[in-house]
Amino acid sequence: xxxxxxxxxxxxxxxxxxxxxxxxxxxxxxxxxxxxxxxxxxxxxxxxxxxxxxxxxxxxxxxxxxxxxxxxxxxxxxxxxxxxxxxxxxxxxxxxxxxxxxxxxxxxxxxxxxxxxxxxxxxxxxxxxxxxxxxxxxxxxxxxxxxxxxxxxxxxxxx
Amino acid sequence: xxxxxxxxxxxxxxxxxxxxxxxxxxxxxxxxxxxxxxxxxxxxxxxxxxxxxxxxxxxxxxxxxxxxxxxxxxxxxxxxxxxxxxxxxxxxxxxxxxxxxxxxxxxxxxxxxxxxxxxxxxxxxxxxxxxxxxxxxxxxxxxxxxxxxxxxxxxxxxxxxxxxxxxxxxxxxxxxxxxxxxxxxxxxxxxxxxxxxxxxxxxxxxxxxxxxxxxxxxxxxxxxxxxxxxxxxxxxxxxxxxxxxxxxxxxxxxxxxxxxxxxxxxxxxxxxxxxxxxxxxxxxxxxxxxxxxxxxxxxxxxxxxxxxxxxxxxxxxxxxxxxxxxxxxxxxxxxxxxxxxxxxxxxxxxxxxxxxxxxxxxxxxxxxxxxxxxxxxxxxxxxxxxxxxxxxxxxxxxxxxxxxxxxxxxxxxxxxxxxxxxxxxxxxxxxxxxxxxxxxxxxxxxxxxxxxxxxxxxxxxxxxxxxxxxxxxxxxxxxxxxxxxxxxxxxxxxxxx
Numbered sequence: 071x072x073x074x075x076x077x078x079x080x081x082x083x084x085x086x087x088x089x090x091x092x093x094x095x096x097x098x099x100x101x102x103x104x105x106x107x108x109x110x111x112x113x114x115x116x117x118x119x120x121x122x123x124x125x126x127x128x129x130x131x132x133x134x135x136x137x138x139x140x141x142x143x144x145x146x147x148x149x150x151x152x153x154x155x156x157x158x159x160x161x162x163x164x165x166x167x168x169x170x171x172x173x174x175x176x177x178x179x180x181x182x183x184x185x186x187x188x189x190x191x192x193x194x195x196x197x198x199x200x201x202x203x204x205x206x207x208x209x210x211x212x213x214x215x216x217x218x219x220x221x222x223x224x225x226x227x228x229x
Numbered sequence: 230x231x232x233x234x235x236x237x238x239x240x241x242x243x244x245x246x247x248x249x250x251x252x253x254x255x256x257x258x259x260x261x262x263x264x265x266x267x268x269x270x271x272x273x274x275x276x277x278x279x280x281x282x283x284x285x286x287x288x289x290x291x292x293x294x295x296x297x298x299x300x301x302x303x304x305x306x307x308x309x310x311x312x313x314x315x316x317x318x319x320x321x322x323x324x325x326x327x328x329x330x331x332x333x334x335x336x337x338x339x340x341x342x343x344x345x346x347x348x349x350x351x352x353x354x355x356x357x358x359x360x361x362x363x364x365x366x367x368x369x370x371x372x373x374x375x376x377x378x379x380x381x382x383x384x385x386x387x388x389x390x391x392x393x394x395x396x397x398x399x400x401x402x403x404x405x406x407x408x409x410x411x412x413x414x415x416x417x418x419x420x421x422x423x424x425x426x427x428x429x430x431x432x433x434x435x436x437x438x439x440x441x442x443x444x445x446x447x448x449x450x451x452x453x454x455x456x457x458x459x460x461x462x463x464x465x466x467x468x469x470x471x472x473x474x475x476x477x478x479x480x481x482x483x484x485x486x487x488x489x490x491x492x493x494x495x496x497x498x499x500x501x502x503x504x505x506x507x508x509x510x511x512x513x514x515x516x517x518x519x520x521x522x523x524x525x526x527x528x529x530x531x532x533x534x535x536x537x538x539x540x541x542x543x544x545x546x547x548x549x550x551x552x553x554x555x556x557x558x559x560x561x562x563x564x565x566x567x568x569x570x571x572x573x574x575x576x577x578x579x580x581x582x583x584x585x586x587x588x589x590x591x592x593x594x595x596x597x598x599x600x601x602x603x604x605x606x607x608x609x610x611x612x613x614x615x616x617x618x619x620x621x622x623x624x625x626x627x628x629x630x631x632x633x634x635x636x637x638x639x640x641x642x643x644x645x646x647x648x649x650x651x652x653x654x655x656x657x658x659x660x661x662x663x664x665x666x667x668x669x670x671x672x673x674x675x676x677x678x679x680x681x682x683x684x685x686x687x688x689x690x691x692x693x694x695x696x697x698x699x700x701x702x703x704x705x706x707x708x709x710x711x712x713x714x715x716x717x718x719x720x721x722x723x724x725x726x
Binding site: 159166190217 | 413615621624652
């Protein structure tokens with residue numbers, strides 16, 4: 071299964087799901103000739119058509135090439151890269167989950183520390199200092215200088 | 230023009246231009262951080278600012294980033310931006326000959342010349358369009374949206390089908406929120422945060438900045454900049470005369486490519502390099518440290534920083550990633566680029582022109598002063614830089630509407646952007662779809678309501694006919710170009726020698 075085939079299959083499924091959701095949008099008495107469903111359904115059909123073209127084209131090309139060793143080597147690198155991305159994503163997700171309770175400075179220091187470590191930095195005092203200093207700097211910039219609030223966490227309720 | 234200069238003196242756009250240029254140079258100097266990412270990182274900070282100051286800050290960042298990209302290109306053979314790739318060839322060769330200071334001076338000076346030329350073109354081409362703004366009806370706006378979407382055909386890169394798919398996905402994203410005619414909720418999943426739709430800025434920050442962080446997480450660190458002091462030496466009179474022609478060539482190429490959808494700084498820089506070599510009396514020096522080989526691409530990519538704003542300001546159509554991000558900056562301040570911008574917000578337009586003038590002047594001053602901080606920044610360990618950029622993105626996105634939901638959305642678009650890179654699906658068509666989707670749908674349906682559901686209305690309005698005709702020309706031209714590219718590729722495969 072090549073990339074274009076996978077992409078075409080995924081977008082075809084997306085188009086089908088989107089079409090079904092569009093069909094559930096209720097009709098309104100105020101609706102015009104096109105209606106709230108009109109263009110979403112058109113977009114879904116367009117995406118489905120384009121996805122089919124991609125799938126058919128990828129199937130036609132599939133017969134031509136066979137490069138097993140290169141593919142398996144590439145796959146291992148791809149899997150590694152994918153794990154790296156998942157790790158970075160998880161750092162962001164954990165930040166979103168903890169910031170309402172831990173507050174901005176602490177959570178952001180954690181995000182900077184975790185990202186630095188994950189990107190190949192060491193676990194030492196210097197990284198911890200950089201993480202806290204970075205978080206303080208951004209807090210000063212956003213909250214104190216620009217007046218844009220950031221989550222304060224549970225700390226105000228404890229005072 | 231006088232109004233623009235008055236604005237420059239009476240408002241804080243001068244300091245904004247200097248700050249934007251400084252930020253742009255620093256961002257552009259970091260390999261992997263493109264001008265669009267540099268602008269996207271700055272955008273949340275502009276949320277509470279005066280709209281004119283905000284757009285000047287963003288546009289100046291674009292100007293600064295185009296120059297900043299040449300610093301690592303010359304010093305460490307790594308272009309900070311794609312557009313600086315052509316500068317690597319002779320810039321790094323000059324550095325190896327011990328002429329890094331001269332190469333940086335040529336780059337800065339040529340960027341300044343190109344930027345000023347581009348600004349003149351921008352002022353001359355955009356202002357006349359304001360005269361037809363009042364004649365625009367919903368029908369014309371729909372046609373304008375179609376013209377914008379037709380750009381997808383020319384910015385699709387290698388695969389037209391994938392470009393179109395990205396465009397349709399963008400249009401789908403634009404349907405989230407309240408229906409423009411009936412007020413019904415669509416695709417909101419009962420989430421109050423989705424009622425007003427997905428702001429284009431979230432899509433752009435996710436696609437450009439977060440996906441780049443994800444990609445960089447699997448890449449090795451970049452080379453360190455040389456230790457010791459590097460200064461900028463501006464060209465002397467003899468060199469000034471020698472690089473005048475390549476600068477002119479670069480400026481013309483930059484004008485043409487900036488205005489054309491999908492052109493952009495990278496193509497113009499390489500075209501300018503090629504033409505400069507063709508017209509040079511010292512062809513043999515190209516590739517071995519020719520000053521002309523730096524002057525032409527640098528003039529070209531800085532011209533593009535201004536001329537790319539012509540279709541964006543006058544028609545609301547972004548022709549490059551950077552102008553798409555700038556368009557996002559307009560939108561978060563309630564400014565809608567296009568014909569009416571000149572009528573409703575002439576102060577913003579004149580302020581932007583004045584700010585761009587200030588930015589080009591600032592580029593010379595700041596570019597001269599910021600060299601050492603730039604080298605320091607490029608030499609920082611990559612893990613620290615990545616972590617700080619990640620922190621800046623999550624903080625900045627939260628600041629837009631103090632919403633953690635938005636931070637989550639941006640991460641989601643980052644994953645989507647990463648997947649799109651892996652599957653070689655271009656970003657710009659999706660951004661175009663997101664930005665133009667609402668305009669296309671709302672004006673299409675309004676035009677039909679006004680005409681009693683009669684589609685003939687779209688060929689009765691002369692502006693609409695003109696714009697749709699232009700869109701057809703764009704599409705046919707792009708299809709022909711794709712067909713020619715395919716034929717060329719096929720013939721080179723059939724006969725490898």
